[in-house]
Amino acid sequence: MLKVVVWNENRHEQIDPEVREVYPEGIHGTIASFLGEAQFDVSTATLDEPEHGLTDEVLNQTDVLIWWGHIAHHEVKDEVVERVKQRVLDGMGLIVLHSGHFSKLFKTLMGTSCDLKWREASEKERIWIIDPSHPIVEGLGEYIELENEEMYGEHFDIPTPDELVMVSWFEGGEVFRSGCTFKRGKGKIFYFRPGHETYPTYYNKEVQRVITNAVKWAEPTKLPKPVYGNAKALELIKEK
Amino acid sequence: MLKVVVWNENRHEQIDPEVREVYPEGIHGTIASFLGEAQFDVSTATLDEPEHGLTDEVLNQTDVLIWWGHIAHHEVKDEVVERVKQRVLDGMGLIVLHSGHFSKLFKTLMGTSCDLKWREASEKERIWIIDPSHPIVEGLGEYIELENEEMYGEHFDIPTPDELVMVSWFEGGEVFRSGCTFKRGKGKIFYFRPGHETYPTYYNKEVQRVITNAVKWAEPTKLPKPVYGNAKALELIKEK
């Protein structure tokens, strides 16, 4: 059974009644709940726990990590970021949600600013499936429609995704690469755009389906870590 | 249980005793045998069967098709090629092996000549894993070594693969993109280089592992076929 850790900054939920009303158990609680039903071994971790709940012991047993953060990216300790990054390079799957695009973790894995346009105007988002062959969209229709979401618009300053799975249309006139896969080292990464804290996006069954599919897709591939450094020749090198 | 059809031209085996000795049950028989052990529902089809064994009835029940052909590519009927191509675009997985690079099927799905360099000189091939995050390489080491294989060398005239998983080193001085994935429509395609008919390549446990992994990877994604053609507006279009 895949071991999943849902990490959440968990600050909006404590300081903003509007968010607490939408997510009384925290965004992490809601996500953990539907993932648990999908037969994963799920636990949660949050910013205010010691080491943000992401000790070596926890990470070494984690197959797939889910990341939601927003207003406290700067409070995440650099050594924890580095530790998580190493685990991703060593094979742990990573699913970065919504405002996690600006987390230290995502930015250091991408190498770019990860900046974008944004607007909070309770507008309609329609997430079109661009790649119907991808396992992450199994069980969906042609698009996911969300009546109210924050807008994220291009240009999204990321490296070219390995796979572009979904593109969003926004009522206010923008488009966005909303479902993107990346590989870094032995690890698989999926960025999924929706999930503003004041909307009930993570209760949407299709959004849940995408995240559930993504966990399966991001399962670590089992093979030894490649050997790096000085290497003996495998074939005879001619004397000259 | 995934339904797999192993298609083989099955001509060398009939006319060449050297090949028959290596593959007494045919290349298709050997491949079907190890795939059956991997808990797939496996059957075979060959060129000389009516409609090459690839009727609509067979194809509609096939999840993943494996293709081996060489000296009789031109005998494969155009209507069967078209039928198989449509099934791939509709989601059936396809694994093209070795000399299948020059099949009508592969060429029409790629849009290029699929030409390459080749040499039969019983030389060493070392297939390096370039993408250790890919599920197709699960359970392997850093490379697969084959003491005797036919050489295929660059330039290999294919479109840029969606993913480059393996690259071969050849004793005679060439390199080759040996493990390549492509998406076409809803279907996933994997091209895997090794498997010349006079060498026991398909008895190699690591080669078997790659093909087995590839079958799992190529499983059709279940979602409705996208709707094409004239489409009503989803949003109000302003009068001008």
Add this chain to the structure above:
Amino acid sequence: MLKVVVWNENRHEQIDPEVREVYPEGIHGTIASFLGEAQFDVSTATLDEPEHGLTDEVLNQTDVLIWWGHIAHHEVKDEVVERVKQRVLDGMGLIVLHSGHFSKLFKTLMGTSCDLKWREASEKERIWIIDPSHPIVEGLGEYIELENEEMYGEHFDIPTPDELVMVSWFEGGEVFRSGCTFKRGKGKIFYFRPGHETYPTYYNKEVQRVITNAVKWAEPTKLPKPVYGNAKALELIKEK
């Protein structure tokens, strides 16, 4: 000076007064005109000319071919399609415009159905630049806005583009991969979405800029054609 041939089906212009009014010199005439100002050596060719104006002599001297077709794709002779395809594989640049997505030429180079959603409703299109590093977008702003265009919507059944340069937003609620590059053999291909025959799209200065930039980008790379077929070893192969 780059030699450019603008190929146009040129049928709407002859049978539809509305189109003739917009493009009195034909779509090819308008495109040839602004490309000529950009200091290319430009000529035109149309469906009704012998061999559709695309003889070996013409093609062998063409650096970049531009293709517009719509209602008469089926009238383009297979041998001309094959001839043009070979020239692309041999290095000639190809720019496919708008409804050219359904041409025999584009479909055979892509290997997919190239199908899509469409709607003629005089709606707004906003073409967002997704890749601001690409030479094809030099001199543009963040997007191109077209007040009236035909809608093309996802899913667009093409292989993953080598580069995704632009994505369109449509008033009616769809998105579309509007600027895509592909490589096939030694040739570079650019698909550019806008250009319905009843709108003055090819008079838009930004659309002209994209096509002009694309011609420069698609310039053939000068190096010998790779050698295919049986190849002598470059290194000594050990006796066994």
Add this chain to the structure above:
Amino acid sequence: MLKVVVWNENRHEQIDPEVREVYPEGIHGTIASFLGEAQFDVSTATLDEPEHGLTDEVLNQTDVLIWWGHIAHHEVKDEVVERVKQRVLDGMGLIVLHSGHFSKLFKTLMGTSCDLKWREASEKERIWIIDPSHPIVEGLGEYIELENEEMYGEHFDIPTPDELVMVSWFEGGEVFRSGCTFKRGKGKIFYFRPGHETYPTYYNKEVQRVITNAVKWAEPTKLPKPVYGNAKALELIKEK
């Protein structure tokens, strides 16, 4: 005229007579020399200059930066690395040579370890062209052969390149992705493998051709920087 800065660590040249003999004017001097003949406006910068010769003033006027470093990566100041990275994201081209794979600059732009296998055994390298459509290989043949080079072998821990242009064969049995392009922000990056300090690799005319072509390819695309942050709606958003 494109402005090119050739940056070199320039330490081997000072401490190792063997290297000084090969590159009496420093690796940067040799590269600057052949690039100057190619009609670029070329200057050099080295580690021991104030701010490593890479002040804002210098960088703001640089179109393409070339980077060679090896034994003193750790001496490059973090603020200079950050400054150069920002210029790349803002459009400056970057060509990273050989052991520059392990520079802070390349690692932070890639987001991975950039680790690899290596061996100094004066062995033969044959760099095969995988993408004959790419402008970086203009004027070459099918491969570049170097009698003596350091070996770099897979797995090379980089993100999937945007384009894979060349793959190396090594006498000792390894392969390597030797010519890779990446886009980061508005900037284009080319990694080119050969160039160990004890071999006269940068005098090789084909190696020089690749670097010269790469400078042209990496020319910044001229368009305004995308606007990020809070954005007003371009279309009316319905009240609910």
